Amino acid sequence: MTVVPPKFVRLIGKGRASDVGGMTSSVLAPTIRLRRTPFWDRVERAGVQVVSIYNHMLMPCMFESPEEDYRHLKGHVQVWDVSCERQVRLRGPDAQRLAQMMTPRWVGDMDAGQCLYVPAVDRNGFMLNDPVLLKLAADQFWFSLADSDLLLYALGIAGGAGLDVEVDEPDISPLGVQGPKAGELMSRVFGHEIYRIPFFRFGFVQFNGIRHAVSRSGFSKQGGFEIYVDGAENGVPVWDALMEAGRDLGVRAGGPNYAERIEAGLLSYGSDITRENTPHEAGLSRFCDTERSKEFLGRESLLRLESEGPKRQIRCVSIDGDKVPACDRPWRATAGRRFAGTITSATWSPDFETNVAIGMIEAEHWDPGTRLVIELPDGSRTATVRGNFYI
Amino acid sequence: MTVVPPKFVRLIGKGRASDVGGMTSSVLAPTIRLRRTPFWDRVERAGVQVVSIYNHMLMPCMFESPEEDYRHLKGHVQVWDVSCERQVRLRGPDAQRLAQMMTPRWVGDMDAGQCLYVPAVDRNGFMLNDPVLLKLAADQFWFSLADSDLLLYALGIAGGAGLDVEVDEPDISPLGVQGPKAGELMSRVFGHEIYRIPFFRFGFVQFNGIRHAVSRSGFSKQGGFEIYVDGAENGVPVWDALMEAGRDLGVRAGGPNYAERIEAGLLSYGSDITRENTPHEAGLSRFCDTERSKEFLGRESLLRLESEGPKRQIRCVSIDGDKVPACDRPWRATAGRRFAGTITSATWSPDFETNVAIGMIEAEHWDPGTRLVIELPDGSRTATVRGNFYI
Numbered sequence: 083m084t085v086v087p088p089k090f091v092r093l094i095g096k097g098r099a100s101d102v103g104g105m106t107s108s109v110l111a112p113t114i115r116l117r118r119t120p121f122w123d124r125v126e127r128a129g130v131q132v133v134s135i136y137n138h139m140l141m142p143c144m145f146e147s148p149e150e151d152y153r154h155l156k157g158h159v160q161v162w163d164v165s166c167e168r169q170v171r172l173r174g175p176d177a178q179r180l181a182q183m184m185t186p187r188w189v190g191d192m193d194a195g196q197c198l199y200v201p202a203v204d205r206n207g208f209m210l211n212d213p214v215l216l217k218l219a220a221d222q223f224w225f226s227l228a229d230s231d232l233l234l235y236a237l238g239i240a241g242g243a244g245l246d247v248e249v250d251e252p253d254i255s256p257l258g259v260q261g262p263k264a265g266e267l268m269s270r271v272f273g274h275e276i277y278r279i280p281f282f283r284f285g286f287v288q289f290n291g292i293r294h295a296v297s298r299s300g301f302s303k304q305g306g307f308e309i310y311v312d313g314a315e316n317g318v319p320v321w322d323a324l325m326e327a328g329r330d331l332g333v334r335a336g337g338p339n340y341a342e343r344i345e346a347g348l349l350s351y352g353s354d355i356t357r358e359n360t361p362h363e364a365g366l367s368r369f370c371d372t373e374r375s376k377e378f379l380g381r382e383s384l385l386r387l388e389s390e391g392p393k394r395q396i397r398c399v400s401i402d403g404d405k406v407p408a409c410d411r412p413w414r415a416t417a418g419r420r421f422a423g424t425i426t427s428a429t430w431s432p433d434f435e436t437n438v439a440i441g442m443i444e445a446e447h448w449d450p451g452t453r454l455v456i457e458l459p460d461g462s463r464t465a466t467v468r469g470n471f472y473i
Numbered sequence: 474m475t476v477v478p479p480k481f482v483r484l485i486g487k488g489r490a491s492d493v494g495g496m497t498s499s500v501l502a503p504t505i506r507l508r509r510t511p512f513w514d515r516v517e518r519a520g521v522q523v524v525s526i527y528n529h530m531l532m533p534c535m536f537e538s539p540e541e542d543y544r545h546l547k548g549h550v551q552v553w554d555v556s557c558e559r560q561v562r563l564r565g566p567d568a569q570r571l572a573q574m575m576t577p578r579w580v581g582d583m584d585a586g587q588c589l590y591v592p593a594v595d596r597n598g599f600m601l602n603d604p605v606l607l608k609l610a611a612d613q614f615w616f617s618l619a620d621s622d623l624l625l626y627a628l629g630i631a632g633g634a635g636l637d638v639e640v641d642e643p644d645i646s647p648l649g650v651q652g653p654k655a656g657e658l659m660s661r662v663f664g665h666e667i668y669r670i671p672f673f674r675f676g677f678v679q680f681n682g683i684r685h686a687v688s689r690s691g692f693s694k695q696g697g698f699e700i701y702v703d704g705a706e707n708g709v710p711v712w713d714a715l716m717e718a719g720r721d722l723g724v725r726a727g728g729p730n731y732a733e734r735i736e737a738g739l740l741s742y743g744s745d746i747t748r749e750n751t752p753h754e755a756g757l758s759r760f761c762d763t764e765r766s767k768e769f770l771g772r773e774s775l776l777r778l779e780s781e782g783p784k785r786q787i788r789c790v791s792i793d794g795d796k797v798p799a800c801d802r803p804w805r806a807t808a809g810r811r812f813a814g815t816i817t818s819a820t821w822s823p824d825f826e827t828n829v830a831i832g833m834i835e836a837e838h839w840d841p842g843t844r845l846v847i848e849l850p851d852g853s854r855t856a857t858v859r860g861n862f863y864i
Contacts, residue, residue: 108500108501108521108523108531109522109524110499110500110524110525110526111523111525111535112801113525113741113743113818114743114744114803115525115742116743130499132500133499133500134502134504138743143502144502183632183633205631210625229529230529230622230625231621231622231625232625234601234621234622234623234625234626234629235628237595237596238625238628238629238631239630239633240629241574241596241629241630241770241771242574242629242631242632242770243633243634245633251748351506352504352507352529353504353505380632408503410503410505410509411509
């Protein structure tokens with residue numbers, strides 16, 4: 083029996099798989115291990131063409147084409163299924179202490195309702211994740227995760243140190259509402275009070291009698307919100323309400339856009355930052371408060387690293403020439419034949435009409451304007467280190 | 474510019490994506506975050522058609538068709554790129570203590586050169602992974618992982634308890650050699666000494682002057698070995714030597730086979746067992762030695778759970794009718810309209826000519842011969858609980 087799955091036919095029909103930023107693409111075997119999201123039926127119905135796996139869960143990446151998705155995100159409003167931003171919930175008397183043991187950022191003066199971008203760092207000073215920390219109450223915190231099982235790190239510390247804290251992954255599935263019309267759409271569904279949520283703060287909305295946290299945040303620089311949908315069974319009604327209310331705003335399904343996030347300098351843990359990097363290499367020194375964060379397990383290591391200073395660091399790089407192929411492996415950068423660093427994310431930017439890229443660049447070569455040669459799979463390209471991202 | 478990538482053309486040409494056990498398939502966006510393996514150029518050249526993501530890394534799943542791969546595995550020998558079985562290395566005076574804190578299985582009398590299948594369990598008694606533990610020396614252990622970042626758990630305990638141990642992920646990429654002709658192939662490449670490695674023990678081989686650990690193990694019941702290739706740059710020569718030496722044995726690239734591993738009762742962490750399950754529910758009670766494993770962090774919890782006994786447990790289930798669709802979400806099982814459990818893995822078995830499945834079945838319904846009704850996406854099927862897997 084040979085049945086060609088409908089989605090596959092559609093992909094062939096549109097000839098779009100080729101369009102994923104010039105990538106070669108692989109077909110993914112479905113399995114329970116790579117979890118569906120509460121919104122996935124809707125995501126498929128919306129015509130998702132390319133997906134990723136993030137925290138053992140499906141994440142939609144591309145619907146129309148990389149460029150159409152990019153233009154639409156910058157001009158309208160999109161609903162993103164980012165259920166894969168799993169929450170690690172800490173509850174109990176030692177919740178704050180545990181949070182502080184995991185990050186060099188000072189969390190002791192957080193307000194309830196505040197979000198903080200916190201590098202999660204091990205005792206040796208290496209990055210384990212770069213989540214957003216939400217303070218729900220004096221004894222309850224959520225880490226909203228990048229792609230690693232930070233839950234296991236929290237469980238390990240709690241067990242190893244005998245802390246009085248419960249650590250779990252609640253049934254919370256974030257939905258991003260991103261783009262310049264995000265506020266308008268959100269206010270239509272949840273009321274004008276959503277405008278009273280400041281950037282990187284969160285509040286609560288009621289929908290069908292269920293309370294969901296809503297933060298002013300998201301993995302784009304186009305403005306927007308994240309709805310922490312409480313309970314998988316409550317996901318589809320929220321999705322449908324947003325799509326219905328936003329019809330005249332041109333709302334559609336989307337996902338984190340590769341070109342847009344590179345332009346904006348939004349780092350991807352696992353690509354641009356890994357467990358091989360310190361927060362200083364990741365350009366996150368401003369979030370390392372070793373003075374006040376005395377309980378942070380990597381404090382000694384970071385104090386030592388701070389005195390030495392980083393030998394390489396994240397930089398924005400523009401790569402000359404036509405659209406680059408998929409950056410599915412690190413690309414070596416040289417300057418005058420000497421190793422100068424590694425490119426970890428790169429794609430064509432429709433707005434800036436160049437290849438925008440993120441790299442970990444050695445100190446001798448990281449000054450703005452430094453010319454590099456990048457070794458791509460299909461040949462070498464010249465490139466330039468920039469002083470800032472495209473913002 | 475629209476360029477259809479070669480692999481996509483090939484998939485269309487053969488019309489095989491449909492063949493993935495009746496699955497609907499998604500196209501995966503390449504990114505550095507989902508790591509390539511040292512063997513991946515060879516894997517692509519060998520014609521991989523379907524992949525998965527495991528421990529943030531690519532894993533080949535299917536080359537010819539599910540059935541052809543299955544027949545070949547049972548009759549010949551395959552080389553599997555299982556680089557995604559990442560190693561968590563514990564080194565130092567507290568290495569054994571840390572290993573013991575992570576599992577209820579007694580590791581105190583392991584020999585160097587021994588492998589143990591160890592449930593990794595948190596302090597509340599829930600499964601975090603089901604790795605194989607290798608003892609390299611009195612002060613060095615490797616966990617060879619299933620799909621979760623157990624590295625972060627080990628780092629957390631080490632940091633929280635202040636242990637004198639170094640925890641890292643070495644540059645080791647396992648290569649499976651599986652099938653009835655695995656011994657013949659391995660001996661041709663590495664010499665007859667490989668036959669002296671007993672089941673679930675490991676030794677070392679030299680290849681091109683590099684020392685690699687080799688264990689008699691693997692994620693199939695067809696017999697075989699795993700080569701812990703030391704150093705990414707040393708991967709391709711080992712791959713090529715195996716392919717060259719095994720030409721007349723019909724060697725080819727393969728990967729864990731869904732039907733074969735279900736028949737054999739090989740559980741998949743993330744599908745059949747999750748962080749919601751205790752080792753007793755996972756059917757792993759024989760590996761829980763709470764008497765001797767006094768340092769294990771979940772000892773109190775497991776002692777309580779043992780006195781209660783599990784209320785649900787892993788069972789083999791056969792599902793009636795034609796080939797089932799892809800089991801990409803849990804399927805509810807009922808008996809006399811009452812909830813009876815959940816099916817987590819299922820596919821057609823060519824040899825046993827039935828749909829073989831794994832489920833977490835409630836105690837009232839887990840006796841062999843119990844008839845169930847399974848709710849599939851395309852309708853209900855009758856099914857039977859079995860007393861054992863197909864071995």
